Amino acid sequence: AIWMGKPEMVFKTLGKQITPANFYTFMSLWTDVEPVNRVREHPDFMDFAERIGMIAAWEKYGWPDLLPAPSPAN
Numbered sequence: 001a002i003w004m005g006k007p008e009m010v011f012k013t014l015g016k017q018i019t020p021a022n023f024y025t026f027m028s029l030w031t032d033v034e035p036v037n038r039v040r041e042h043p044d045f046m047d048f049a050e051r052i053g054m055i056a057a058w059e060k061y062g063w064p065d066l067l068p069a070p071s072p073a074n
Contacts, residue, residue: 002028005035007042017052030066040067 001009002025010029014022029039039045049055063069 002036002039005038007039007044010039011044011048014048014052018054030064032066 001013014025018026028036
């Protein structure tokens with residue numbers, strides 16, 4: 001689903017957390033090519049990232065280069 005650029009399918013099939021079984025698939029999210037970029041650019045990606053714990057990890061260890069941290073609210 002990631003390599004086909006199908007965000008909704010990615011969000012549904014990868015479940016609710018990162019596991020050893022789906023870790024390689026998650027690593028593919030950071031490939032800077034089309035159609036993978038469509039998954040990260042999808043409006044629901046941040047909700048998905050929050051649900052599976054990626055945002056908590058980014059806040060602790062740093063945001064990925066392909067997805068800079070959101071600007072602080074004024």
